[in-house]
Amino acid sequence: MQNKPLDQPEMSPAQSNSPKSIRVQIVLYDTNLSTLHSCIESISVALHNAAIKNIICNPSIVIGDCSAGTLFSDDTLEQFKNYTSSMEVRLDDYIHFGKNLGFGGGHNKLVLKAEEDLCLILNPDTYSSPQLITEMVPVFDDPTIGIVDAKQLPLEHPKSYDPVTMETSWALGACLMIRTSIMHELGGFDDKSFFLYCEDVDLSWRTKLLGWRVVHWPHAKIFHDKYLDEDGVFIPAASEPEYSAESSLLLAYKYSRDDIVDKMIDAFLHSPARFHQKAVDAFHRRQRDGTLPARLDAEHRVGQFIGFDFAEHRFSYAD
Amino acid sequence: MLSTVFPMQTDGYKYQFQYTEDSLYAQVMRLAEKYLPVPSSDDELIIDIGCGWGAVAEQCRQLGFTYLGCDLIPEGLDNLKQRGFESMIVDISDIDAFISALKQQIGSRQVAAFLMLDVLEHLVNGDKLVAALSDLAKEYGDARIIMSVPNIAHYELAAKLLMGRFDITPTGLLDQTHVVFYTSERLTATMSAAGWREIAKDDYIMYESDQRFPALAPTLAPNTPLRKFLVNIRDTADDYAFVNQFVRIYAPDDSGNTIKGTIDNKPVIDKKYFANQTFASVLVRTTGSRIGTLHDTLLSLAAQTDQDFEVLLLCHNVPSNTFDVICELINSFPTSFSSRINIVQVSGGGRSRPLNVGTRLAKGKYTIILDDDDLAFGCWIEEFHKLADHWPGQVLRLGVAVQHLEDQPGPGEYPSYHTISRPYCPYPKKFDLLSHLHENRTPPCALAYPTSLFQYLGIEFGEDLPVLEDWDVLVRATQLCGVANTTKVCSLYRQWKSGDQSTAVHSPVEWMDTRKKILSTIESLPILLPPKYINNIRKINDLEQVVKSLHAERSRLMASLSRIQMNDDGGTSSADPHTAALIASAAANLDARQKEREQLENSPGNTPQHIGYESWLEVASVFAAELIQIKSSKGWKLTEPLRAAGRWVRRLTGNLPRE
Numbered sequence: 022m023q024n025k026p027l028d029q030p031e032m033s034p035a036q037s038n039s040p041k042s043i044r045v046q047i048v049l050y051d052t053n054l055s056t057l058h059s060c061i062e063s064i065s066v067a068l069h070n071a072a073i074k075n076i077i078c079n080p081s082i083v084i085g086d087c088s089a090g091t092l093f094s095d096d097t098l099e100q101f102k103n104y105t106s107s108m109e110v111r112l113d114d115y116i117h118f119g120k121n122l123g124f125g126g127g128h129n130k131l132v133l134k135a136e137e138d139l140c141l142i143l144n145p146d147t148y149s150s151p152q153l154i155t156e157m158v159p160v161f162d163d164p165t166i167g168i169v170d171a172k173q174l175p176l177e178h179p180k181s182y183d184p185v186t187m188e189t190s191w192a193l194g195a196c197l198m199i200r201t202s203i204m205h206e207l208g209g210f211d212d213k214s215f216f217l218y219c220e221d222v223d224l225s226w227r228t229k230l231l232g233w234r235v236v237h238w239p240h241a242k243i244f245h246d247k248y249l250d251e252d253g254v255f256i257p258a259a260s261e262p263e264y265s266a267e268s269s270l271l272l273a274y275k276y277s278r279d280d281i282v283d284k285m286i287d288a289f290l291h292s293p294a295r296f297h298q299k300a301v302d303a304f305h306r307r308q309r310d311g312t313l314p315a316r317l318d319a320e321h322r323v324g325q326f327i328g329f330d331f332a333e334h335r336f337s338y339a340d
Numbered sequence: 341m342l343s344t345v346f347p348m349q350t351d352g353y354k355y356q357f358q359y360t361e362d363s364l365y366a367q368v369m370r371l372a373e374k375y376l377p378v379p380s381s382d383d384e385l386i387i388d389i390g391c392g393w394g395a396v397a398e399q400c401r402q403l404g405f406t407y408l409g410c411d412l413i414p415e416g417l418d419n420l421k422q423r424g425f426e427s428m429i430v431d432i433s434d435i436d437a438f439i440s441a442l443k444q445q446i447g448s449r450q451v452a453a454f455l456m457l458d459v460l461e462h463l464v465n466g467d468k469l470v471a472a473l474s475d476l477a478k479e480y481g482d483a484r485i486i487m488s489v490p491n492i493a494h495y496e497l498a499a500k501l502l503m504g505r506f507d508i509t510p511t512g513l514l515d516q517t518h519v520v521f522y523t524s525e526r527l528t529a530t531m532s533a534a535g536w537r538e539i540a541k542d543d544y545i546m547y548e549s550d551q552r553f554p555a556l557a558p559t560l561a562p563n564t565p566l567r568k569f570l571v572n573i574r575d576t577a578d579d580y581a582f583v584n585q586f587v588r589i590y591a592p593d594d595s596g597n598t599i600k601g602t603i604d605n606k607p608v609i610d611k612k613y614f615a616n617q618t619f620a621s622v623l624v625r626t627t628g629s630r631i632g633t634l635h636d637t638l639l640s641l642a643a644q645t646d647q648d649f650e651v652l653l654l655c656h657n658v659p660s661n662t663f664d665v666i667c668e669l670i671n672s673f674p675t676s677f678s679s680r681i682n683i684v685q686v687s688g689g690g691r692s693r694p695l696n697v698g699t700r701l702a703k704g705k706y707t708i709i710l711d712d713d714d715l716a717f718g719c720w721i722e723e724f725h726k727l728a729d730h731w732p733g734q735v736l737r738l739g740v741a742v743q744h745l746e747d748q749p750g751p752g753e754y755p756s757y758h759t760i761s762r763p764y765c766p767y768p769k770k771f772d773l774l775s776h777l778h779e780n781r782t783p784p785c786a787l788a789y790p791t792s793l794f795q796y797l798g799i800e801f802g803e804d805l806p807v808l809e810d811w812d813v814l815v816r817a818t819q820l821c822g823v824a825n826t827t828k829v830c831s832l833y834r835q836w837k838s839g840d841q842s843t844a845v846h847s848p849v850e851w852m853d854t855r856k857k858i859l860s861t862i863e864s865l866p867i868l869l870p871p872k873y874i875n876n877i878r879k880i881n882d883l884e885q886v887v888k889s890l891h892a893e894r895s896r897l898m899a900s901l902s903r904i905q906m907n908d909d910g911g912t913s914s915a916d917p918h919t920a921a922l923i924a925s926a927a928a929n930l931d932a933r934q935k936e937r938e939q940l941e942n943s944p945g946n947t948p949q950h951i952g953y954e955s956w957l958e959v960a961s962v963f964a965a966e967l968i969q970i971k972s973s974k975g976w977k978l979t980e981p982l983r984a985a986g987r988w989v990r991r992l993t994g995n996l997p998r999e
Contacts, residue, residue, distance in 0.1 A: 055645070059643065062674050062676065063642070063643075063674060066672070066673065066674045070672050148639065148642060148643035150635065150639050151669075151672035151673050151674075152635070152672065156752075172758075174636055174639060174640060174715060175640055175715040175716070175717050175832055176763070176832075177758060177759045179759070179762075184748060184749065184750045185750070187750065187751070238752075239748070239750075239752075239756045239758060240632070240752040240754065240756060242635070242636060242639060244639050244640055244642070244643035244718070246643065246717060246718035246719075247717070248717070248829075249717075249741055249763055249765075249829040250829070251739055251765065251769060251827040251828065251829060252764070252765050253741040253742075253762070253763040253764040253765040253829060255762075255763075335758070335759070335760055336759075336760060336761050336762050337762060338762050338763075
């Protein structure tokens with residue numbers, strides 16, 4: 022790993038002295054109802070399991086909806102509420118935004134009113150381990166840790182982590198727990214720059230710039246389904262290549278890596294994929310409009326650019 | 341009554357049978373001697389219901405019992421009286437009257453046992469009679485009952501049905517007066533429902549029954565491949581393929597519990613059970629040594645898009661404290677999932693034992709194995725379900741990827757691990773039976789077997805096999821069911837870089853020996869190939885011939901090479917160096933590939949390797965390409981003998997460059 026802080030305390034999640042309050046935020050976009058049901062059921066149980074061990078208190082779930090129309094009826098919402106309340110979890114809010122705010126934008130709206138100690142950013146297409154919350158929350162007993170992410174199954178993310186400190190370059194947004202105070206201090210995700218993809222990397226790095234540590238906790242797990250082709254090659258989501266290309270360029274720019282920006286633009290311009298050209302066009306448009314993000318990390322303390330990845334990887338799904 | 345039991349048809353009466361030491365009656369009396377208490381007085385009764393001529397009367401007396409014969413046929417009873425035995429004429433079709441008369445006859449005496457030898461199948465209300473006798477047995481000192489009942493599922497009856505024959509005969513397995521037919525299951529269910537508990541059995545075996553006619557029919561004649569194939573199926577299905585009569589002793593069942601379990605344990609089957617079956621039973625084998633990966637496996641099941649399945653969590657030799665941890669883990673999942681997990685403790689045996697326990701308990705239409713370090717993608721069950729809808733009854737096969745993982749020590753309650761390679765798909769995308777006869781080329785998590793294979797055809801994972809137990813079942817199952825295949829990758833078969841994987845635990849010798857044993861079993865039986873398969877065999881055979889020819893050509897190439905080198909030494913070479921190099925390369929290549937083949941043939945484990953048609957094709961293709969290169973060189977004349985072989989290969993492979 023690069024850019025390790027000089028001071029590396031060993032990871033030792035002690036038992037929580039007092040239960041922490043927590044909210045779970047889920048942002049929908051044309052989410053399948055059955056998928057959402059699984060998500061809410063499993064995270065409710067995970068919250069319940071942690072609550073009865075006195076690890077958390079006052080658990081709640083809030084849902085924001087970026088879909089064009091509301092995804093479910095009041096009756097369905099009532100069913101969800103009935104289930105969560107049977108697990109002693111509040112389903113506080115279902116907010117239909119009326120437009121697609123993007124991943125970061127949706128979560129930023131939801132987090133505005135958050136007063137809980139911790140905030141779990143959770144994708145709706147996940148199924149939480151029953152121990153997810155029980156495993157993640159005690160990690161915050163270490164006062165230097167700002168963000169924790171979970172292991173994803175069935176395909177683990179290959180980004181590396183320190184086996185002793187568990188520090189990692191960035192935390193995956195599909196299941197990311199953060200101190201709510203940090204979210205407020207940072208103003209949440211940078212949704213002006215990142216519509217989809219890389220917003221979690223940016224949030225992690227800005228958190229690091231505040232002096233917090235970001236760790237991976239592999240005992241906390243979620244099932245976040247992925248797909249392989251018949252040769253075992255990872256098939257990204259339809260939106261991923263396009264949005265991640267644009268976001269990657271902006272991330273490199275934001276973290277003051279002009280060398281990476283140049284390399285990416287060169288590679289994209291030589292790519293046969295049209296979305297690569299589009300990403301370059303969008304970048305140049307922002308340049309002209311003066312809407313590129315403010316630059317950070319001039320000394321390259323937190324930003325990691327390994328090839329086109331943002332951490333060292335144990336292996337590559339793309340090989 | 342069965343004519344096969346040494347008939348003595350005196351006076352023209354067909355049911356007059358005699359006791360001999362190798363008869364059914366001898367087996368009945370051996371059960372009586374072993375399982376009836378020694379009589380406390382000489383008037384303790386054995387009551388033979390439907391006794392005929394009382395073939396066992398003398399033997400009962402020899403054991404110290406008083407014999408009482410009951411029948412409707414006076415000739416037999418008269419014969420008994422002449423021999424000094426007590427008898428009564430009864431009509432057992434009127435059960436109440438019979439029981440009443442019997443009570444009077446018994447009086448104050450004790451009853452040791454009832455005998456019903458080849459009687460039940462003649463009675464429409466036989467189930468009610470044995471129920472009434474059960475009540476009577478409790479009144480008279482906890483009497484036993486010994487039954488002999490013809491087996492309607494004898495192999496030779498099945499063989500006859502395959503020829504459209506159900507040949508009723510005056511006596512025998514298909515006696516013209518039989519009105520109810522019994523399999524072992526049905527007899528057990530009937531007796532259980534009547535309040536009897538089986539104590540022991542000594543079934544009467546007849547490899548050649550009275551139904552073996554015409555004796556030279558291919559389903560009946562010994563040593564025909566058809567009979568061998570069918571007998572293997574019938575013999576595997578249960579233990580009664582050649583049982584002529586079930587010979588069993590029962591005691592009254594005081595528990596009040598009839599046998600519970602599968603649908604078969606009822607005298608009359610309710611077909612609704614099959615219509616309402618859950619789609620699949622997922623067998624998860626664990627020794628409890630990796631709670632972390634077990635958790636992940638279960639999580640991947642909980643997250644399935646199709647939840648029409650149950651889980652049988654087979655805890656194999658799991659210590660009690662670990663078992664408690666597993667139970668706690670299960671209970672932590674949402675009840676919508678945990679309520680469908682059946683935790684089963686399995687003790688003893690090898691890797692196959694828990695699978696056999698699981699397949700017996702499975703309630704799903706299909707049985708699928710997912711070991712505790714493998715993972716399912718969200719669509720795993722859904723894709724199996726789709727295949728089953730299109731190809732019901734076949735073995736279902738999905739795409740599967742391999743991924744490597746290793747332990748990752750660190751903080752936390754349980755040991756952790758992480759993956760260290762990208763997934764890859766080394767197994768054939770399309771199932772091919774012949775290549776699977778060489779070795780296993782499909783991991784268990786890619787397969788769903790119809791559960792009936794295990795519960796109705798009796799297929800088991802070989803408990804004598806330390807490894808490769810799934811290969812043996814795969815070969816047998818795919819022959820019988822065929823395979824429905826999709827290439828969509830739906831699971832991860834994960835292999836540890838180090839640790840307790842079976843390839844590390846078992847020695848290469850053990851792998852080799854087991855492989856030989858399985859191959860030997862496969863060799864011993866006729867094999868069933870899918871339609872249109874002969875063409876594949878012909879192509880392999882042709883390719884083998886080609887490669888053999890290429891081997892022969894190798895010798896000639898080497899000889900040519902020697903000559904070229906000699907000429908070079910003498911400074912009079914007529915061939916260019918490029919041609920000589922090509923010839924040497926071709927010969928070396930063939931050598932290398934031959935060695936590779938030999939190594940693969942002898943390699944342990946079920947790692948994916950290319951043997952069979954594909955490997956022959958590969959060898960031949962490479963050679964054909966090299967031959968074409970040689971032809972384009974100046975020294976073509978030196979390789980003239982290869983031209984024919986090259987054309988031969990291209991004709992066979994069909995997809996190689998043209999000359």
